[in-house]
Amino acid sequence: MRIEVIGGGSLGQLFAASAARGGAEVVLYTRTIEQAERIMDSGIQVSEATEHDAWKIRFPSIVARTVDHFSEADGKLRWIVLAVKQKHLNDSLLAKLQSNVRAQDRLFCLQNGVGHIERLMEALPEVPVYAAVTTEGARRIDAASVFHAGKGSTSFGRTASARQQSSVEQVQAEKMLMDAFGSGGLSLTVSNEIENAMYRKLLINAVINPLTALWKIENGALLEKEERITTMRAVFDEIMMIYSAAGIEAPLVWWEELLGVCRATARNRSSMLEDVSRGDQTEAAWISGGVVELARRAGKQAPINQTLLNLIEGLDK
Ligand SMILES: NC(=O)C1=CN([C@@H]2O[C@H](COP(=O)(O)OP(=O)(O)OC[C@H]3O[C@@H](n4cnc5c(N)ncnc54)[C@H](OP(=O)(O)O)[C@@H]3O)[C@@H](O)[C@H]2O)C=CC1
């Protein structure tokens, strides 16, 4: 089996290096030639937070090329791990996928937020598209090294509109993927309710990310002031109202779980705070904007999430 990872950032380096460590044949596609050459020369180093340890994976266990070399598979089972950000999923990358990804391939999408799975399924109607929801935390150090900041797990599955009776090939392909990543140190499980995981993660990101980015605080600091908790609750309640109108099952215990994520990631700077601090485009359009779109489709308004989106986009360069 071959695993091809598109995007050599934080998650891309972690997933590519882990799959290679687990014995899969791995190709990592980078945006720049400099990064591909650097990885071919020195490999990828992964620093583990928990083990105070670092490990390295080198050519020939891992091959790096620029994304211009991404092409059709040679008939072998191929998983394509899409590890770019939402903003990178532009027409040019979609066209590249349309030209080179076939029905026998499988697409594994790690993006936070919503909207991308529908878009990919529409662009690639023959291809099995899997949504992946991960609690792994990774931070790119440089072109060839990554910090595995938080050890988590990843659920993956096909959304209801695409889910069919599992074929033997599908079950085998999913098992091979789980085995490869499992041997490399990443825990993956197949989920038959991936939407539930996606909407739970969307809610967590839609509350934590814009507020931490606007207030310029670490995740744990959200719990330090009454005004912050009251604001979080207002965003949470609006999303729960929209989920209910959209027919999305969302238990109230998600509030406690959200507070738990703030505690568990207390010293983290959210990805949106990081993007805003660097002056980069954020994923707000697919997070707060994703909530606004869900509301629109359910015939509801989302004034709080719309305002958060405007505030964040107003900051963007
Ligand atoms: N990091 C994390 O811990 C987590 C991230 N996620 C989600 O995963 C997704 C990826 O996040 P993350 O890894 O942090 O993002 P990064 O910004 O670290 O990585 C994205 C990478 O994609 C590369 N890229 C952009 N366009 C292309 C292209 N056309 N072809 C090939 N490579 C390209 C970028 O290259 P270059 O640097 O050269 O521009 C960059 O290296 C996001 O949607 C995020 O929300 C989810 C959970 C946890």
Ligand SMILES: CC(C)(CO)C(=O)C(=O)O
């Ligand atoms: C869970 C959380 C909020 C952790 O920081 C995250 O996913 C992010 O920063 O994007």
